[in-house]
Amino acid sequence: MSAHTHVEGQLPHEPEKATLEGRNKVLGFWLFLGGETVLFGTLFAAFLALRHQVLDGPTANHLFDLKLVAYATAILLTSSLTSVFAIQAMHQQKVKSLINWLIVTVLLGLGFLGLEIYEFVHYVHEGHGFTTSAFSSSFYTLVGFHGAHVLFGILWITLLIIQLMRKGLTVVTAPKVYVAGMYWHFIDVVWVFIFTVVYLMGKVV
């Protein structure tokens, strides 16, 4: 049951599930994402309740630039794909390829974050600050919570890359990489909802 039963090189096909600790971690993380779903669900509900309360600030329709958001979406979706490649590489025990794909994922995440920051700065110049209206507060809170998740994911995966470089792929590092991958997919899915509910609906109704 100990976490280091297996020596490197003899890793099983799914190293993340080789130990009880690993299985616990994966299951626990699934459940955590269940809680995160409620968290974002509540944020979405708050946003939907308040999104028409723009007061003197700019309206969603006036504000949003779909082109920019579409780029950000494309970048984030691609990063989800690269994280899948990373996990595949892990299952084939190609540590180097795993690390490379993770690096690509992080870079794409940074790209997304950069666009988001640019977008926010732009909005503030348009008169859409955090305190402008109930719409602006709920917008920045929802999208900002997601952005903070992306930032946390970038820092986390970076840390894992360093650990993989130093310790290699083991039954200890494998579950960490696997749940980080789950996390990355999750924030990707959340973004798809944000794109639909916040941006597309903001343009339409």
Place this chain on the structure above:
Amino acid sequence: MMNRWQFVKRLAPLMALMVLVLAACGREDLSTLNPQGPVAEEQFGLMKTAIIIMGLVIVVVFAISLYVIIRFRRRPGDKTIPKQVEGSHKLEIIWTVIPIILLIILGVPTVQSVFNLAKDYRDDPEAVKVIVTSHQYWWEFEYPELGIKTAQELVIPTGKTISIEAKTADVLHSFWIPSLAGKIDTNPGGNVNFMYFSAPKEGVYLGKCAELCGPSHGLMDFKVKSVNPDAFDRWAAALQEPVALPSDPAIAAAFESKCLTCHAVGDMGGPAYPNLTGIGSRESVGGILVNVDADDKKYDHEDTVYNNLYKWIKDPESIKPGNNMVNQYDLTEEELEGIAKYLSELTLNYE
């Protein structure tokens, strides 16, 4: 099964008796158990149905509990192992189905009543419309059709449906007249609630704030006074008549500069705070200092109109902590007495 039903039959009158006892509970002008109008009566009816059903449940559970506790207690030194029963489908179905039936019995009138009490009389020409605005810690009553505004005392004609529109000027409050109707929250930001009620009998009913709204939440009482329709018309007319300032010019000046900056009297003054027109003939000062004749004073919060006004104006913080009148003015003793006297004589004759 036969036994069970006989048991229930015998129990029902007992329950009915209990309800009767309940009905005698509490003051006529305050208790939900002593309803004085059709809305409160409908609600009390539903309460009675629920109490009877729930009383049955309680009696059954208590009876089984007592029986089990007495019959099956372990004798000292008893080492026997009772039969290990897994369960009983028959019993389990019984105590699933019976509650469902009981809930249907309660659920049907509940749903009917929900829709019945949600009727909107705001466009009914027969109904008297009142816009209730709650403030920390007082109530404003506006009669939009009559163009009048008053405070703390909601005067209504007997028998007429009163259509209430409720909102708040600050935090959440809840508008409740236990003996006439259940409560409705007053929400901020254009989120207006409505309800209705009526009082067939003349009388004064106590109203309460039922949502925590700050330190003086418990003191935010108001009165509902139902008078016959003619008296109501006279009251509404009297309220619109011009009011003279205090005859003593010094008092009048103090009153104008220190009271009318916020309060309104007749057609004078500002509308932001309780309208004082006719305050001398209201049932209470500040909602809780009840006005009585000097000889009838029984409790700490009762006194003559003059004394109550004097106490209130002198130190409102001691009466309702945290209210907005605190530290807003500075009156000499003479001014204080003069204004209290003036206000105590500011009456409306309509009864």
Place this chain on the structure above:
Amino acid sequence: MAHAHAHAVKRYSGIMDWLTTVDHKKIGILYLIAGGFFFLVGGLEAILIRIQLWKPQGTFVSADTYNELLTMHGTTMIFLAAMPLIFALMNAVIPLQIGARDVAFPFLNSLGFWTFLFGGLLLNVSWIVGDVPDAGWTSYAPLAGTTYSGDHGVDYYVLGLQIAGIGTLVGGINFLVTIINMRAPGMTFMRMPMFTWTVFITSALILFAFPALTVGLAALMFDRLFDANFFDPSAGGNAVLWEHIFWIFGHPEVYILILPAFGIISEVISTFSRKRLFGYSSMVFATILIGFLGFMVWAHHMFTAGLGPVANALFSIATMLIAVPTGIKIFNWLFTMWGGSIKFTTANLFAVGFIPTFVMGGVTGVMLAAAPADFQYHDSYFVVAHFHYVIVGGLVLGLFSGLHYWWPKMFGRILNETLGKWTFWMFYIGFHLTFFVQHFLGLMGMPRRIWQYLDGLGFNEMNMISTVGALMMGIGTVMFLMNIVITSVKPKGVANDPWEDGRTLEWTIASPPPEYNFAQTPLVRGYDAYWKEKQDGHSGMTPAEPVGPIHMPSPSILPFFMGMGLFIAGFGFMYSPDWGQFLGTSLTMGHFIGIVGLAITLICMLLRSVIDDHGFHIEEEEILKDLGGKA
């Protein structure tokens, strides 16, 4: 399995042992101490409230202080007393009941405790500072906003609960995974003890309910600290939105509290009736159904908020439905006792006393579910009576029962039975005196949360009775404390199965259990695993594995510092406008302190990720020594 190279690992003693422990049994004791402490604080607040209401127009405390007392009483009792005391029993019992050596995430378990404790301390520091939350435990906006609550009181509420909430969420996930992944061989889901089942469902409710509170509190915090407009009507915010968010969390929270009590009662009644739990599978089904329906009924707290007749009707009916599974449970308990051989230990007195009491709380719940009638009950003392019948008459009686029942397992000593029975009668009679009359006060027109009531309204006598009852409950609690002290000076050493009628796995091992719980993981052959073996003439469980070295997680101080970091951060952000600039920069001193606090927490997370925990092994010889030749 057999690779006996132990790592050198620090094993602390004394205070450091308690600060660093990841042993679920010790964490259970920590929860018990901290939760017990907050229970006393909340109880004291309750008694002060009752003294104020002893007579009409009382002046024992000021109106401001009264609102602080009622807010802190509710908040403390729910989040800082009831929840941790439940977690105390969960930690002490669940791994033992499922035949596990540990929980799934020992480190997170410790983290959950320390964040709860630091959150609770942050909330209560408000008393020392003098800015105490005073907008009710529900903290409805706009009263809880800065316009109407300008001091830092509600900030303490927001941040203290946010930090404590993290701990609860982490704990919920931990127990879900523990129960799913770490059951002993043969312990299928439908063989799990009832307490384990209820904790399982409760943990699931925590997982899906607490994030809503997290968002609500974050939004309120943004409103208060960063001038956001979620609940500020003057800037387009919506006060009713807060009510929705709060109750979407708040109603499941009620079931989070009561379900474990159901579990405790099931265990205790079954044990002391020497009978298998009647209708086990329908009990499981009812538990799941209650958990599910718990999410469908939040708006019954808002019948008077003006949601309209359709919503009110739907939520009325949904709420009434909960009576059905609850009724199933009540009758199953009664029929567990039926035909049994009932021994009235203190634990069982509390359990049996629970049944009629909880039924009374339940039926008033159904009465409240009828929306039109609720227009009369809502926010009156009727509601106060109802939820105290459910939470005190339900949960607290359940907790007392569970504590008396599992005390020998946790501490190796049986609580004094005579004093225990005195505790029961004093608390039980006091409880009914306090709260029974409050039903009538409410119906007679007394709103809740009022600082004073006027004389002559007919409220005087019943309020006086209520206060006397509250004092009796206080005396009962003091008796329980005395019992703990008296018992703790007696020598340890009760048998594995001190009640002699134990049915579940925790009674097969020493009291208190060794660090690794089970020397050999037991093989479970049916429901009531230990009882089954006893009935088949066996003295203990059949082991599922040979004796071998056992791997244990290392203790760690990091959770303590992570909790402390959040505490510091909460303080800093709260006082960001008050303490001037940090060394002449544009950063305020408060923000600087807040960032330092967050940094402490993040660095601890970093260390946890980077430094692998290899744990250590308890060697075969040590285990055999513990077994004392029995093997």
